[in-house]
Amino acid sequence: MTRAIMNGCNGKMGQCITGICAQDEDIEIVAGIDTYTGITNDYPVFASLSDCNVEADVIIDFSNAKAVDALLDYAVDKQIPVVLCTTGLSEEQLKKVEKTYEKVAILKSANMSLGINTLMELLKKAALVFAPAGFDMEIVEKHHNQKLDAPSGTALALADSMNEALDNAYTYKYDRSQERKKRETYEIGISAVRGGNIVGEHEVIFAGQDEVIEFKHTAYSKAVFAKGAVEAAKFLAGKGPGHYDMADVIAAK
Numbered sequence: 001m002t003r004a005i006m007n008g009c010n011g012k013m014g015q016c017i018t019g020i021c022a023q024d025e026d027i028e029i030v031a032g033i034d035t036y037t038g039i040t041n042d043y044p045v046f047a048s049l050s051d052c053n054v055e056a057d058v059i060i061d062f063s064n065a066k067a068v069d070a071l072l073d074y075a076v077d078k079q080i081p082v083v084l085c086t087t088g089l090s091e092e093q094l095k096k097v098e099k100t101y102e103k104v105a106i107l108k109s110a111n112m113s114l115g116i117n118t119l120m121e122l123l124k125k126a127a128l129v130f131a132p133a134g135f136d137m138e139i140v141e142k143h144h145n146q147k148l149d150a151p152s153g154t155a156l157a158l159a160d161s162m163n164e165a166l167d168n169a170y171t172y173k174y175d176r177s178q179e180r181k182k183r184e185t186y187e188i189g190i191s192a193v194r195g196g197n198i199v200g201e202h203e204v205i206f207a208g209q210d211e212v213i214e215f216k217h218t219a220y221s222k223a224v225f226a227k228g229a230v231e232a233a234k235f236l237a238g239k240g241p242g243h244y245d246m247a248d249v250i251a252a253k
Contacts, residue, residue, distance in 0.1 A: 002027040002237045005056045005080070007071060008063035009045060010034040013085070016226040017060060027234055030054050033063070049074040056080055057237035060229055065089050072100045081105035081236045083229055085112055087153070098243075105239040109246040110157035112228035115217050116202070117246035120161040123204060123215065127162035135208040136183060137162060137170075142193040142201040150192035154202055159188045162204075 004021065008014045009032030018041060021029050031054035032045040046052045049070060058081045061071055065088045075082045084097070084106055100106060109117065131137065141155040151174060163170045173187045183189070200219040205212060219225070228246060235249045 001025070002058060002234050003030045003056045004028065004233050005031045005033065005049075005052065005054065005059045006043075007033045007049065007059055007061040007067070008086075009041060009043075010036045010039045011062060013062040013222060013226055013229075015039070016223055017062070017229060020223070020226055020230050024230065027230060030056055058083065058233045060233050061086050062229070065093065068093055069096065072096055075106070076100060076103045079104060081239055082107070083232045083236055084108045085225070085229055101243040102241055104241050105236055105244060106242075107232050107236050107244040107246075107248070109232075111154040112225040112232065112246060113217070113219060114228050114231060114246070114250065115219075115224065116154055116158075117228070117250055119202075119204075119215060119217050120158060121247065121250065123158060123161050124165040126206060126213070126215070127165045130206040130208065130213065131162075131166055131170075133208060134185075135206040135213075136189075138189040138191070138205040138207065140191045140193065140203045140205070142195070142198045144197045144199065145194050147194060150194065151190045152192070152200070152202075154200065155190050155192070158202060158204060159190060162188065 004027055006014050006017060006029045009018060018029060021027050029043050031043055031052050032041055033049050033052060034045055035047055037045060059075060060083045062085045065086060068086055068089060071082065081104060097106065139155050139158055141152050143152060159172055170186050170188050173189045199221055202217050204215040232246060232249050235252055236244060
C-alpha cells in the first residue's frame with residue numbers, strides 16, 4: 001500500500017483527495033499538512049512539513065505557491081517523491097523545480113485529469129492525420145466566472161500537444177476581433193468563455209471541407225483532478241529522480 005502525506009489536507013482539494021483515498025485500498029494518507037486545523041481527519045495533521053516525522057512513500061501537494069519552496073527542500077531532504085499540483089509558481093520557483101528533478105521524483109502536469117491527459121495523446125494522432133489534410137484546428141474552453149487566467153493552462157496544453165506533433169509549425173491565435181483578414185493556415189485558435197460555475201470544458205475542433213471532427217472533455221466537479229492526483233501518487237511511489245507527468249501514469253496502465 002502507498003503511504004501518502006497530503007500537503008494542504010484541509011483545503012477543498014485536500015479533503016476531496018482524503019475522501020477518495022479512504023475508499024481506495026491501495027493508498028493511505030498517513031499524515032496531513034495544513035495551517036488550518038479546524039477539520040478533524042483520521043490521520044495526524046501538522047502545521048508545517050518540518051514538524052512532520054511520519055514515514056511516507058509520496059507527498060501529494062495541493063497547497064499554495066508560498067509553500068512550494070519548503071516542500072521541495074523537504075522532499076529532497078527526506079527523499080520522498082512529490083505529486084506537485086500547486087499552480088501559480090513564479091519563474092524562480094519553476095527553475096527550482098527543474099533543479100529538484102535531478103534529486104527526487106516529481107510529477108507535474110498542466111492538468112491532473114486522466115481524461116484530459118488521455119485526450120492529449122489522442123489529439124497528437126488526430127493532428128498528424130487532419131492538419132496535413134488541410135483541416136483547421138480550434139479550441140474553445142469554458143470555465144467559471146471566478147477564473148483569473150485566459151486561456152486556461154489546459155487549453156494551452158492541448159494546443160501544445162497538437163503543435164508538438166506537428167514540429168511546432170503552428171502559432172496560437174487568442175483574439176480575432178482586432179483583425180479584419182481571413183484565417184491563417186498555420187494557426188491554432190483558442191477561445192475562452194467565462195460564466196457561472198462551469199468547472200471546466202474543453203472542445204477541440206478539426207474543421208475541414210464538408211466535415212468537422214470534435215473532441216470534448218467536460219469536468220463536472222474537481223473530483224476528476226483529485227482522482228488523477230491519487231493515481232499519480234500510486235504511480236510515483238518508489239520512483240527515482242526525474243520529471244514525470246500524467247502521460248507516464250497513463251502509459252503505465
